[in-house]
Amino acid sequence: MAFGLACSSFVFAQSDVYVGTVTEELVDITITPNTSRDQLARMQRDLYEQGITFRYDNISWIEGELVSITLGLKDAEAGISEVFSTEDLGGSTTAIRVFMDRSENAPTPIYVGEANAKQ
Numbered sequence: 001m002a003f004g005l006a007c008s009s010f011v012f013a014q015s016d017v018y019v020g021t022v023t024e025e026l027v028d029i030t031i032t033p034n035t036s037r038d039q040l041a042r043m044q045r046d047l048y049e050q051g052i053t054f055r056y057d058n059i060s061w062i063e064g065e066l067v068s069i070t071l072g073l074k075d076a077e078a079g080i081s082e083v084f085s086t087e088d089l090g091g092s093t094t095a096i097r098v099f100m101d102r103s104e105n106a107p108t109p110i111y112v113g114e115a116n117a118k119q
Contacts, residue, residue, distance in 0.1 A: 016042035027100040033090035
């Protein structure tokens with residue numbers, strides 16, 4: 001029983017882990033129908049630590065899956081921002097990509113949109 005309790009605590013502690021990269025020079029995160037509230041909050045905290053404002057609202061869940069969301073990303077230092085909204089996540093919009101290249105002379109300084117639209 002103690003082993004089961006320890007394992008369930010470990011799984012819960014890992015619930016805010018997401019797949020992606022957030023560094024000083026690069027942000028590359030994918031949001032899917034399986035992205036949890038905890039993962040969104042973790043993304044927000046990680047981006048805040050890099051000086052980037054990440055907001056999300058208009059969230060809808062159906063049977064535990066994220067189906068609609070509005071995202072906003074802003075880098076005040078660079079003076080750039082982007083907003084993306086979908087009501088069909090998991091349908092025609094299979095995933096959302098949040099991408100920002102903050103390196104000098106970056107060809108794409110910011111992108112928030114459908115994951116398959118950004119290479």
